[in-house]
Amino acid sequence: MTKSKIKVLSALIVLGGLLTFSACDENNNFVPLFTVEDDKKLGEQVSGEIAADPATYPILDRAEYADAYAYLDGMVNEILNNGDVAYRDEFVWAVNIIHGDETLNAFATPGGYIYVYTGLIKYLDEADDLAGVLGHEIAHADLRHTSRNLQKQYGVQILLSILLGQDAGQLTQIAGQIAGTVAGLSFSREFEAEADDRAVEYNAKTKYACDGVKNFFQKLEDEGAAGGTPEFLSTHPSPVTRVADITAKASEIGCDTSLSGDTGYETFKTNLPI
Numbered sequence: 001m002t003k004s005k006i007k008v009l010s011a012l013i014v015l016g017g018l019l020t021f022s023a024c025d026e027n028n029n030f031v032p033l034f035t036v037e038d039d040k041k042l043g044e045q046v047s048g049e050i051a052a053d054p055a056t057y058p059i060l061d062r063a064e065y066a067d068a069y070a071y072l073d074g075m076v077n078e079i080l081n082n083g084d085v086a087y088r089d090e091f092v093w094a095v096n097i098i099h100g101d102e103t104l105n106a107f108a109t110p111g112g113y114i115y116v117y118t119g120l121i122k123y124l125d126e127a128d129d130l131a132g133v134l135g136h137e138i139a140h141a142d143l144r145h146t147s148r149n150l151q152k153q154y155g156v157q158i159l160l161s162i163l164l165g166q167d168a169g170q171l172t173q174i175a176g177q178i179a180g181t182v183a184g185l186s187f188s189r190e191f192e193a194e195a196d197d198r199a200v201e202y203n204a205k206t207k208y209a210c211d212g213v214k215n216f217f218q219k220l221e222d223e224g225a226a227g228g229t230p231e232f233l234s235t236h237p238s239p240v241t242r243v244a245d246i247t248a249k250a251s252e253i254g255c256d257t258s259l260s261g262d263t264g265y266e267t268f269k270t271n272l273p274i
Helices: 003-021 036-051 066-080 118-123 127-142 145-163 167-184 189-203 213-222 239-253 264-270
Strands: 094-098 106-109 113-117
Touching (some): 036 145, 066 127, 066 264, 113 118, 113 127, 118 127, 127 189, 127 264, 189 213, 189 239
Antiparallel strands (some): 106 113
């Protein structure tokens, strides 16, 4: 047997052990085998892929739209500083605005890169609504939902490449795949419910209404948007179900659901391109 075959066989044996003993903890909770450092590397590469494709992702320039970014950064930082974000200091938590007035979407990549479309910002009526959506996206990153999806889809290949010291090329390949589909990224109902709940918990410790995330789904329902529901909601629980679940979560923890009265939100929207 050649040395290379022995190396691969050894890696597979180690990998088998990892999959057997590390996929769940003693309470049978799922444990990501993809490391936090891998999250950070992958997020950086995905961010680079997105920045290199302005035709698909026309990101607003920070210097030109400094006032808009200052407002959004302030909102994101207030949510991040609630004390419950596990990777507050490890991830970059960089937020970008994508010019797309017809797109009601926001998404987050591994490592804390957050993207929000102008269409969603302009669609939402209150600062609390946007804070709720941002809390939801922060939760996806902090709960490492993309990495957990990757483990299910690519787990063996990723771990084997890492064990063989080939993770950089593998991560680059996956980063390109994620960047090509991230705007339409969908998570399981379990992950969406988890992110909704965490958004309520996050915003309970801010000036924003803790249940603000439900207002997006309520507006979609009120406007009868079933035929025009954003693509990224197509596999999610229905808006009415999510409103009920978010309302129940807010009631469960007894948090403040009154609007913040943030008058700067309208000015923020006027600072965006028409």
